[in-house]
Amino acid sequence: MRPSRIIRELNRITDPQAVLWRPEDLMLYEYDGLSSVRPPDAVVFPVTTEQVVKIVKLAAKENVPVIARGAGTGLSGGAVVTEGGIVVSFARMKKILEIDIENQRARVQPGVVNLDLSLATSDYGYYFVPDPSSQKACTIGGNVAENSGGPHTLAYGVTTNHVLGLEAVLPDGNVIHTGAKFCDRPGYDLTGLLVGSEGTMAIVTEIIVRLTRKPECAKTLLAIYNTVADATRSVAAITARGITPAALEMMDGFTLRAVEEATHAGYPMDSAAVLLIEVEGLLEAAEEQTDEIEAVCLENHARAVRRARNSQERDLLWKGRKNAFGALGRISPAFYVQDGVIPRTRLPEMLEHIAQVGAKYGITVGNVFHAGDGNLHPLLMFDNRDREESQRVLKAAEEILVKCAQMGGSITGEHGVGIEKNEMMPLIFSADDLEMMRKLKAAFNPAGILNPGKVLPTGKLCGELRVQVSAGAAA
Amino acid sequence: MPTTTTASDSLRAEFAELVGESQVISDPRHCATYDVDGKDPRCVVYPSSAEQVAAVLKHAADRNLAVIPCSNLTKIRTGNPPFRYDVALSLKEMNRAAYYEPADLVVSVEPGMKFGDLQEFVGRDKLWLPLDPPGGATCSVGGILAANASGPLRQLYGSARDMVLGLRIATTEGKIIRAGGRVVKNVAGYDLAKLLIGSYWTLGVIVEATFKLYPMPLNRATFILPTGTLGIARDLRRRLQQSPLEPMRMVLLDREAATLGRPGSPASADIHEPEIWIEAGGSKRVIERYAGTLDELSRGAGISVKREQADVAEDAWSRIADLRTVLTTSYPQLVILKTVLPIAATEQFISQAQQASAQGKLRIATIALVGVGVVHVYLLEGLPGPDLRDLINTLRNAAVSLGGELVIEWCAPEIKAGPDRPNQVDTWGAPGDDFEIMRKVKQAWDPKGILAPGRFIGVL
Numbered sequence: 004m005r006p007s008r009i010i011r012e013l014n015r016i017t018d019p020q021a022v023l024w025r026p027e028d029l030m031l032y033e034y035d036g037l038s039s040v041r042p043p044d045a046v047v048f049p050v051t052t053e054q055v056v057k058i059v060k061l062a063a064k065e066n067v068p069v070i071a072r073g074a075g076t077g078l079s080g081g082a083v084v085t086e087g088g089i090v091v092s093f094a095r096m097k098k099i100l101e102i103d104i105e106n107q108r109a110r111v112q113p114g115v116v117n118l119d120l121s122l123a124t125s126d127y128g129y130y131f132v133p134d135p136s137s138q139k140a141c142t143i144g145g146n147v148a149e150n151s152g153g154p155h156t157l158a159y160g161v162t163t164n165h166v167l168g169l170e171a172v173l174p175d176g177n178v179i180h181t182g183a184k185f186c187d188r189p190g191y192d193l194t195g196l197l198v199g200s201e202g203t204m205a206i207v208t209e210i211i212v213r214l215t216r217k218p219e220c221a222k223t224l225l226a227i228y229n230t231v232a233d234a235t236r237s238v239a240a241i242t243a244r245g246i247t248p249a250a251l252e253m254m255d256g257f258t259l260r261a262v263e264e265a266t267h268a269g270y271p272m273d274s275a276a277v278l279l280i281e282v283e284g285l286l287e288a289a290e291e292q293t294d295e296i297e298a299v300c301l302e303n304h305a306r307a308v309r310r311a312r313n314s315q316e317r318d319l320l321w322k323g324r325k326n327a328f329g330a331l332g333r334i335s336p337a338f339y340v341q342d343g344v345i346p347r348t349r350l351p352e353m354l355e356h357i358a359q360v361g362a363k364y365g366i367t368v369g370n371v372f373h374a375g376d377g378n379l380h381p382l383l384m385f386d387n388r389d390r391e392e393s394q395r396v397l398k399a400a401e402e403i404l405v406k407c408a409q410m411g412g413s414i415t416g417e418h419g420v421g422i423e424k425n426e427m428m429p430l431i432f433s434a435d436d437l438e439m440m441r442k443l444k445a446a447f448n449p450a451g452i453l454n455p456g457k458v459l460p461t462g463k464l465c466g467e468l469r470v471q472v473s474a475g476a477a478a
Numbered sequence: 479m480p481t482t483t484t485a486s487d488s489l490r491a492e493f494a495e496l497v498g499e500s501q502v503i504s505d506p507r508h509c510a511t512y513d514v515d516g517k518d519p520r521c522v523v524y525p526s527s528a529e530q531v532a533a534v535l536k537h538a539a540d541r542n543l544a545v546i547p548c549s550n551l552t553k554i555r556t557g558n559p560p561f562r563y564d565v566a567l568s569l570k571e572m573n574r575a576a577y578y579e580p581a582d583l584v585v586s587v588e589p590g591m592k593f594g595d596l597q598e599f600v601g602r603d604k605l606w607l608p609l610d611p612p613g614g615a616t617c618s619v620g621g622i623l624a625a626n627a628s629g630p631l632r633q634l635y636g637s638a639r640d641m642v643l644g645l646r647i648a649t650t651e652g653k654i655i656r657a658g659g660r661v662v663k664n665v666a667g668y669d670l671a672k673l674l675i676g677s678y679w680t681l682g683v684i685v686e687a688t689f690k691l692y693p694m695p696l697n698r699a700t701f702i703l704p705t706g707t708l709g710i711a712r713d714l715r716r717r718l719q720q721s722p723l724e725p726m727r728m729v730l731l732d733r734e735a736a737t738l739g740r741p742g743s744p745a746s747a748d749i750h751e752p753e754i755w756i757e758a759g760g761s762k763r764v765i766e767r768y769a770g771t772l773d774e775l776s777r778g779a780g781i782s783v784k785r786e787q788a789d790v791a792e793d794a795w796s797r798i799a800d801l802r803t804v805l806t807t808s809y810p811q812l813v814i815l816k817t818v819l820p821i822a823a824t825e826q827f828i829s830q831a832q833q834a835s836a837q838g839k840l841r842i843a844t845i846a847l848v849g850v851g852v853v854h855v856y857l858l859e860g861l862p863g864p865d866l867r868d869l870i871n872t873l874r875n876a877a878v879s880l881g882g883e884l885v886i887e888w889c890a891p892e893i894k895a896g897p898d899r900p901n902q903v904d905t906w907g908a909p910g911d912d913f914e915i916m917r918k919v920k921q922a923w924d925p926k927g928i929l930a931p932g933r934f935i936g937v938l
Contacts, residue, residue, distance in 0.1 A: 105716065105822040106851075128720065150665040161663065163672070164640050179912040185818045185851045185882050186637075187626065187676075189906040190935045191916050195639060195672025199665050219722035243581055245604065245693030285722055287763045344661040346582040376663040377582075416663040424666070431666060435653045439922070440668045446918035458667065 009065055013047050013089070016057040021048040021095070032072070032090050036137075037080040037423055043070065043090040050095045052170060052178060052208040059206060060176040062089055068455050069174075071202040073113065073145030076137040078340060079421030081149055081201045085456035091206065093144050099123055100209070107214045108167065108184050113144020113207055120212070129214040132159045135417070136325040147207055150199030152417030154250040154324065157375040158283070159215070161417060163198040170209035171197060174448050184211055196443070201419055202454040204447035218283035221249070222293045223311040223320055226278040226300040227271050231255055231370075234276035235350035237303040238374045241280075242347060244299055246292050249283040251375030252324055255354075258331065258369035258382065259323075265330035268323030269316075274306065278374065279324055327371040328382070335367070337387035340380055341400050343407035344416040347377035356406050357381050364399040366392075378416035379407070405430060420458045428460050486520045492541070493523045493565070496533045501525065501571075512566035514546055514933075515559035515891035519566040526571045528646060528654050528685035535683060536652025538565055539926050546930050547679040549590045552613030553625045555888045557678055557933035558905050559896035567683065569620050575599055576686055577660065584643065584660055586688040589620025605691040608635035608726075612887075614800035623684055626676030629799040630727035630757075633849045635692065638675050645671045646686040650924045660688050673919065680934045681923040695726065695759025700791035701772050702784045703754040705730075710779050711752050712825040715848045717775045718756075719821075723768060725849075727757040729798065732828065734843035734858070738804060739794040752828075754848070755786075757795065798845055801856060802888060811860030813889040815873060819882030821851040830876040831855050838869055851882070866893060870903045883907050897932070906935040 010024045022045060023029060029042035044067065049055045062069045068088030075082050084090060093114035101110040104127045109120060117138040121130040134153035135141055141151070147169070152161040159165075168182030182194035197204055228234040234253055241251065254262065256275045263270040270277060278300065282292040297308045311317040323330075331338050345353050354370065357379070361368035372380040381403055385396045404414045408430040415424055428437060440459060447453075490504040503509070504521040512519050525531045538545045543564040548554055550570070569590040577586035580603040587596055594615025597606055611617060611627035621627070623645075628637040635641070644658030647670070657670035674681055705711040711730050718728065731739060733751035758768035769785065776783040786794070797804050805812050819827055824846050835842040835857070843856040861869065870893070874884040886894070886905045895902040909916070913936050920927075920938045932938075 103820075103822075105719070106820045107719070108820075150669070152663060152665075156663065160636075160640060161665070163669065164636065173915070177911075177914075179915060180910060181912050183818075183883075184820050187816075187818045187852065188910075189883060189885050190909060190912070191681075191919055192626075192639065192672045192676055193912055193915060193919075195669055195675075196919075198672075199669055204668075216719070216722070239581060242583065245696075247693070284724060285760075285764055285767055287767045288760055291761055291763065344663050346579065346584070346661060348579065348581045373663070377661055378663045411659065412661045413659050413664040413666050415666050416661075417665055419665055420667065428667060431659065432656065436655045436657070436667070439649070439655050439670065442922040443668055443670070443673075443919065446922050447915060 009061065009067065010045055012061050013045055013058065016061065017047055017049055017054055022046070033084060035075045035080060035082040036078045037421065038083060040083050040085050040422070041087065043084045044087045046090040046092055048092050048095045052172065055091060055172050055206060055208050056176045056178060058089065058091055059172050059174060062452055063174055063176070063450065066450070066452065068452055069206065070454050071144070071148065071206045073142030073148070074116070074140045076141040077145060077149055077419060077421065078342070079149070079415065079419040079423040081419050081421035081457060083422055085422060093142060096208070104129060104214070106184060108211055109214055110209060110211050111143055112209060113142060113147070115143050117141050117143055117146060124214050128217050130217055131212055132165050132215050133162045136328070143210055143212065144207055147198050147210055148200070148202050149419035150417070152373070152378070154252055154373060157251055157373065158247050158249045163195060165213045166194060166198050166210060167213060168211035169194050169197055169207050171205035171207045173205050174450060174452050179205070182211065199419070201421060201457050203444055203458050204453065206453065220286040220289040221281055221283045221317070222289045223317040224280045224293060224296060225309045225320055226280065226305040227274045227307045227309070228276045228304065229274065229306055231276045231354050232351050233304040234278055235354055235374070237278060237300050237305065238350055239348050240299045240303055241296055242375070244295060246295060248280050248292070248296065248375060250279070250281040251373070252279040253277070253370065253372055253374035254279070254324065254327065255370040257367070258327055258371045261334050261369065262323045262327050262330040265333055266323045266326055268319045270323055279320055324371070331369060331382055331384070335384035337385055339383045339385065339396050339400055341383070341403055342415045342418040343379045343404050343412060345377045345379065345407050345410045345412035347375065349410050350374060350377065353379065353406065353410065357403055360399050360402050364395045366396055366399050373416070376416065377412065401427065422456055425458055426460050489564070490521050492537065493521060493534060496537060497523055497525045497530045509566070512548065512551070514554055514563055515894060515896070517560060517563045519546070520564050522566040522568055524568050524571050528648060531567070531683050531685050532648040532652045532654050534567060535648055535650045538928050539650040542926060542928065544928050544931050547620070547683050549618030549620050550592070550613070550616055552617040553621050553627065556625060556905065557930065558937055559891055559894055559932070560930060561897060561932035569618065572685065577688070580605060583691040584688060585691055586660065586686055587619055588686055589618060589623070589684050591619045593617050593619060593622060600691055601694070604694045606694050607641060607689055608692050609638065609641070610795070610799040612800055612802050614796060614803065619687060620684055623675050623687055624677065624679045630729050630795065630847055632847060633728045634724060634726045639672055641689050642671050642675060642687055643690050644688040645674055645684050647674055647682040648685050649682045650926065650928060654685065658688070662690050678930060678934050680920060680930045680938055696761055697765050698726070698757060698759050699765045699768065700786040700795070701756045701758070701768065702786055703756065703772070703776055704781055704784070705752055705754055705779070706781060708752060708825045708829050710781065711754060714754055714775065714779050715825070717778065719849065721771060721775060723758070723771055725756045726759045727755070727795065728847070728849045729755050730824070730828070730846040730848045731755065731798065732832070732844045734841065735798060735801070735845045738801060738843060739798040740790060757791070801843070801845065805856060805858065809858045811890065813857040813866065814887040815855040815857070815870065816885045816887045817853040817855065817873070817877045817882055819851045819853065819877060819880055821849065823880040823882065824848050824851055824853055827853055827876060827880055827882070831873055834869060834872050834876070838865060840869070863892060867903050874907060909936040
């Protein structure tokens with residue numbers, strides 16, 4: 004097999020080692036954390052913005068799609084290839100370009116792994132707040148594309164609240180710089196628009212992020228319940244007391260048993276639900292809030308409230324939570340994770356609905372999610388070799404999302420739209436809303452060569468998606 | 479002039495059909511109160527619903543009439559002079575709460591609601607929207623969003639861009655579109671809300687905004703650190719940044735600003751220029767912790783911290799958050815410059831501003847959000863036009879060379895660059911390499927260019 008003309012051009016732009024084109028190599032790039040559709044025609048690994056510009060110009064000239072890719076941990080198919088084209092992998096653009104502690108900023112290339120930035124700034128007492136559960140693998144470029152969240156976004160916001168500026172390549176090869184190291188740069192907030200645009204408007208090549216001072220004190224609690232309803236009521240009660248924990252996570256009995264078997268985090272095997280709660284800040288504030296939260300949980304019939312006594316205990320509790328998806332991979336050939344959001348006061352009602360949907364379709368559903376935000380992650384267990392069961396899972400998931408929309412919520416809280424939910428966008432957006440989004444996309448990407456088939460409905464039916472297991476990391 | 483009256487009357491009638499007879503005023507004296515940089519509108523339209531706003535915009539677009547939306551006019555002086563101006567679209571009468579769920583910490587309101595009324599409305603449940611923008615209680619929610627206005631509370635809470643969960647927006651096509659939603663976490667679709675916030679009404683008209691609310695702090699205390707010199711102020715700011723404290727507000731005030739903040743206070747006699755003011759919130763134990771840590775930090779810098787009385791502090795914070803209202807009556811020539819900078823450059827910029835104004839023998843007051851990197855410079859007295867223009871340019875150059883930008887928030891129209899006065903100063907400064915995209919974004923929303931034409935950056 005001989006490389007095509009486009010491959011030869013790509014070789015000239017980068018170097019021959021930086022281009023993959025053989026089918027066996029391309030196979031590795033046909034999937035992300037959600038699923039796969041088809042392999043790309045080439046994968047290229049640029050090392051500079053100039054190379055990205057040349058790649059984009061080549062793609063524009065040849066009219067082939069360009070799909071930017073970080074670590075491929077995304078859960079909505081944002082990095083999946085739909086119509087072939089060139090995957091631009093940022094695996095080699097992973098430099099932390101600048102750490103500026105006094106200005107509380109860092110400038111990074113998109114391929115920097117999320118956790119690596121926090122590790123690099125840790126000695127100064129700083130960290131990068133967004134903490135998707137995949138943070139050991141996922142890249143900041145990917146976080147920007149999907150506007151990723153994580154357990155600690157309850158108090159501090161998602162990626163968009165921590166990104167101040169971007170360097171991005173437009174489909175015509177022009178390089179723009181949005182935002183700045185300082186705040187409130189005059190003009191439209193293009194940074195805010197580009198974060199979460201899933202690589203459909205521009206290809207981000209550099210990111211200015213906010214660094215946050217590490218809190219003096221973090222306290223972690225585990226509240227154990229005999230019923231799911233008591234746990235969800237506690238969530239609303241904590242908010243009603245005026246307490247904003249740094250994280251407020253829930254795991255149901257099914258999930259926590261699977262997690263416990265896999266990680267031995269010390270979760271009680273016989274409970275119906277647990278809340279994993281973290282408070283942060285000044286020592287005095289954290290201590291007082293810990294006492295208050297414990298009291299609220301006990302008032303709402305928690306069987307027991309445990310406190311992590313040291314950082315090892317804390318890490319163990321979090322290890323269980325962050326590895327929950329992987330743990331479920333041990334007990335089911337595949338699972339499909341959903342990402343709907345509802346007002347947190349509707350949690351009791353919603354969890355009941357999820358259980359009913361599971362029963363209706365004969366599917367086991369686990370729940371592990373960001374309860375404080377009302378951001379659900381029902382995990383639908385199935386066997387992906389069973390075509391009929393796969394279809395039932397998709398129907399069940401859609402029914403849950405429809406309910407989220409009816410409750411005034413959203414179809415995605417942090418995983419993004421990608422190819423997973425673009426056809427469901429009409430559940431929460433009108434034709435006029437979507438038309439404006441289309442116009443804005445066209446302002447950046449008029450020929451549509453950047454990451455086609457994502458975010459906006461294509462008019463094709465959904466349900467054709469091949470849902471595959473994603474072991475391990477996810478938010 | 480009877481012909482003008484006839485034209486205005488027919489315009490009045492056109493809009494009256496859309497919003498009702500009593501909701502359109504074309505009386506020139508009334509229109510004059512809505513002047514923007516010396517131009518009066520031909521009529522003022524007061525819609526009372528989102529649908530009416532959409533209808534007004536569509537009609538204006540069809541007839542190619544220039545519209546400037548507004549409510550209480552507290553920020554109307556920010557912007558280049560409009561190229562043209564036919565209709566003032568007042569959102570004043572759209573002042574209702576559309577949705578409120580205190581248990582979810584969510585409220586949706588119309589844009590004409592006064593900020594003070596919103597705070598009172600949610601304050602019953604001990605909730606608040608932690609913003610303290612210029613214009614204070616009298617400015618409207620819509621105005622805050624259009625300008626992305628914020629004040630010292632930004633230190634802890636960020637700006638409106640961090641608090642808005644969703645918007646409903648009327649477009650020049652006459653549609654009402656939705657961005658975001660009513661839940662605290664939502665990444666479905668492009669984030670149009672970010673784009674609208676801070677767009678100065680040049681893209682669409684916000685007809686409803688949903689905010690995430692915050693619990694009010696149990697107690698608050700204000701500490702004053704008389705730093706004496708900018709060098710000590712910078713040293714203290716660095717120590718504060720490295721400390722575990724998370725103050726709600728932290729500002730650096732020069733002598734003039736500190737005095738204006740606490741007029742007649744017994745302390746005003748011994749104000750040491752400059753001062754850092756810090757507000758802490760939390761339980762009594764947390765407040766005592768602040769007192770202790772601030773005392774330590776201050777002693778390390780060779781100064782002593784003072785705790786301000788609660789009533790004096792509350793008044794002082796509201797005065798400096800809305801210093802323009804305090805100053806405009808006594809200083810009709812007032813010019814307000816907002817400088818945005820990397821945090822580390824704030825003190826240096828203040829020093830350069832002081833030098834530049836001293837050369838021109840001009841009284842200035844500066845208020846800096848030193849933990850954020852925003853410096854407001856108030857030029858109190860008038861200067862002859864060319865001198866003032868030179869001074870603003872000097873300060874802008876200083877800001878740019880320190881890695882920041884300068885925006886004119888408030889000044890007399892004569893100073894502003896406009897189509898007929900290209901030699902005066904531009905409100906926004908030079909656009910960057912993303913301007914072409916901004917132009918396309920504007921084109922997508924407002925293809926005929928009827929919304930606040932020419933007022934925004936690059937005369938968009």
